[in-house]
Amino acid sequence: MTGHSLRVRAIAFALGAGALVFILALVATGAGITPDGAGRALIAATICGAMCWAFAEHTLAGTAAALDTAIQRLRQAADGDLTAPVPEQIDRAVPGLAQTMRELFDQVGSNLNSAERLALFDAVTGLPNRLHFRRTCDRLLETLSDDGSSALFFIDLDRFKLVNDTLGHASGDILLSMVAQRLRDVAGRFAGMADDGSAAHPLIGRLAGDEFTLFFPVVSDAADALRIGHGIHAELIQPFDVEGQDVRIGASVGVALRPRHGQMLAELMRAADMAMYRAKGDGRSRVALYTDEMALAAETRMQLERDLRDAVEHDAFSLYFQPQIAAKDGRVVGAEALLRWRHADGVRLPTEFIACAEETGLIVKIGNRVVDEVAETIARWARIGIEQRMAVNISPRQIDHATFFRRLRSALRAAGAPAGLLELEISETLAMTCSDDVISAIRALREDGATVAIDDFGTGYSNLARLRELPVDRVKLDTSIVEHVAVRTEARAIAQAVIGLIHGLGCTAVAEGIEDEAQRDVLRVIGCEVLQGYAIAPPMDEVTFMRWVAAQPSIRMPRPALRA
Incomplete structure (x- = not known):
C-alpha cells in the first residue's frame, strides 16, 4: 500500500469521525439545526476530526514506513540475502508481517539448501556428483603450484552389476554407500600435508553408476600415487556385509599424475580413464598407472x-x-x-x-x-x-x-x-x-x-x-x-x-x-x-x-x- 493511499484513508477516517461528532453534538444539545447550535456542533466536529486525522496520519505513516522497509527487505531476499534479520521497524508496526517474513525466509532457505544438495551431491552416497567434483577440482587445481605433484584416481567397481541383478537395486545402493565410506576412510588415511603444513584434503566424487574418482592434491611421486591406488584396491576387495549377505566385488583403478599426464582436470580424467580400462583389460581388480603407450593405443583404437x-x-x-x-x-x-x-x-x-x-x-x-x-x-x-x-x-x-x-x-x-x-x-x-x-x-x-x-x-x-x-x-x-x-x-x-x-x-x-x-x-x-x-x-x-x-x-x- 502506497503512502498516498494511506493518506487518503487518514483523511477519510478524520472526516467520518468529525461527521459523527457533529451529529452527536446536535442531538446531545437538543438545539436542533439552528445557526447557533450548528456552529457549536461544527466546532466540536472540527476539533475531533483534526485530532483523529493527526492520530491516523501518525499511525498510518508509521505503518507505511514499515511497509516500505518490508518491501526493501523482500527485494534483498529476492537477490539472495535470506540471512539478514527482519528490521525492528517492521516488528513494531506490523508484527504479524515480520513473523511471516521470518518464516518465509527460513522455508525458502531450507528449500534452496535441499535443491543445492540435490544438484551437487549424489543422493545414494552423499558424495559430490560429477558436476560438483569437476567444479571443485578445477578450482583447487588453479591454486596448486606448477611444480607440485598431484594424483587422480579413476575407480570402476568390478562385478557390481551382478550384485544389482542378484540382490536387487536396493542392496546395490547400500553397497554403493559402503564403498563411498571406504573411500572416505582411504582418503583420510592417505591424506598428505601441504608444504605450508596445512592439511591437503583429497576430493572424492561419484561420477555415475559404479564409477568413483579421488583427487589427491599432494603426492610425493608416482610410487606414492601407486601406494594410494593399491590402498584403494585393497580396501575394496574386502567383503561387504550387505543385509547379511557376504558380497565381494573388487575394483579396477586407473591413476594419472599432475603435471606429468596433464595440468587440466579434463586431461587427467582422460588419462586416468584410459589407465582404468587397461586395468580392466589386464584382468580386472588391478591398479594401472597411465603411460604414453596407452594414449597411442587409444588413438589407434x-x-x-x-x-x-x-x-x-x-x-x-x-x-x-x-x-x-x-x-x-x-x-x-x-x-x-x-x-x-x-x-x-x-x-x-x-x-x-x-x-x-x-x-x-x-x-x-x-x-x-x-x-x-x-x-x-x-x-x-x-x-x-x-x-x-x-x-x-x-x-x-x-x-x-x-x-x-x-x-x-x-x-x-x-x-x-x-x-x-x-x-x-x-x-x-x-x-x-x-x-x-x-x-x-x-x-x-x-x-x-x-x-x-x-x-x-x-x-x-x-x-x-x-x-x-x-x-x-x-x-x-x-x-x-x-x-x-x-x-x-x-x-x-x-x-x-x-x-x-x-x-x-x-x-x-x-x-x-x-x-x-x-x-x-x-x-x-x-x-x-x-x-x-x-x-x-x-x-x-x-x-x-x-x-x-x-x-x-x-x-x-x-x-x-x-x-x-
Whole structure:
C-alpha cells in the first residue's frame, strides 16, 4: 500500500469521525439545526476530526514506513540475502508481517539448501556428483603450484552389476554407500600435508553408476600415487556385509599424475580413464598407472573406429570363401563365408575389427549387409547349379536378437535363395545361452532347409541336455583340439572322444584349422566327416573360389561368368 493511499484513508477516517461528532453534538444539545447550535456542533466536529486525522496520519505513516522497509527487505531476499534479520521497524508496526517474513525466509532457505544438495551431491552416497567434483577440482587445481605433484584416481567397481541383478537395486545402493565410506576412510588415511603444513584434503566424487574418482592434491611421486591406488584396491576387495549377505566385488583403478599426464582436470580424467580400462583389460581388480603407450593405443583404437564407420558407409566389406571337403573322398561339400574389410592398407581380417564393431554397435549394420550379400550369393549359386552349402558365422551381438534370423529368412526369400544352401554357425557358448525366441527363429530357418552348426566346440561349457534340444546338424571341433592330433596320443584320444560324442548327438563332425596332411589323415581315420583349413585351401574371393572348386577332380562345376 502506497503512502498516498494511506493518506487518503487518514483523511477519510478524520472526516467520518468529525461527521459523527457533529451529529452527536446536535442531538446531545437538543438545539436542533439552528445557526447557533450548528456552529457549536461544527466546532466540536472540527476539533475531533483534526485530532483523529493527526492520530491516523501518525499511525498510518508509521505503518507505511514499515511497509516500505518490508518491501526493501523482500527485494534483498529476492537477490539472495535470506540471512539478514527482519528490521525492528517492521516488528513494531506490523508484527504479524515480520513473523511471516521470518518464516518465509527460513522455508525458502531450507528449500534452496535441499535443491543445492540435490544438484551437487549424489543422493545414494552423499558424495559430490560429477558436476560438483569437476567444479571443485578445477578450482583447487588453479591454486596448486606448477611444480607440485598431484594424483587422480579413476575407480570402476568390478562385478557390481551382478550384485544389482542378484540382490536387487536396493542392496546395490547400500553397497554403493559402503564403498563411498571406504573411500572416505582411504582418503583420510592417505591424506598428505601441504608444504605450508596445512592439511591437503583429497576430493572424492561419484561420477555415475559404479564409477568413483579421488583427487589427491599432494603426492610425493608416482610410487606414492601407486601406494594410494593399491590402498584403494585393497580396501575394496574386502567383503561387504550387505543385509547379511557376504558380497565381494573388487575394483579396477586407473591413476594419472599432475603435471606429468596433464595440468587440466579434463586431461587427467582422460588419462586416468584410459589407465582404468587397461586395468580392466589386464584382468580386472588391478591398479594401472597411465603411460604414453596407452594414449597411442587409444588413438589407434579411435582411428580404427573412424575407419570402420567410413567402411560401413561406403560398403567396403566383402565375403571370402574357405572350402570344406568330405574327409572320405575329398569332395567339396561346402564353404565357410568369411568377412573381409577392403582397407586402404590392404585386406583386413575380422580379428582386427570385429571387437571394435561389436563395442560400437556397427556389427549390426555390418551384419545386415552380410545378410543381403549372403542371400544374393546363395541365389546366384543356385541359379548356376551349385549345391554346396555356405556356412555363415553369427556374431554374439546378433544372436541375442531373433529379429536378425527373421531378417535373414526374409532376405533369402526376397532374393529367391534356397535356404538349403545356408548353414548357420553359432559358437558353443552362445548356443548354451541364447533365448528361446532365438531358438524358435533358428528352428524356422531350419524348417526351410537351412542347417545349423555349433562352432568352436570343446572350449566352452556345454550342457548336453540343452545341446540335444537345439536344432543342430553339424558340430565343428575347435582348433585347439585339432592342433596336436597328429603328434600327441592324448590329443588324438580327446579328439576321438569328442567326435564320438558328436556322433552320439546325431550330428556330423567337422574339423577346422587343418594345417597339414598328417592332421587331415588322422582326423579322417578317427571318424571326422568334414575338413577345413589351409591344408585344403585358404579363404578366397568368390571368383578364385569358383575356379578352385571347378579345378578339383572330384567335382564338376559349371564355369560361370562371375562378377569380381
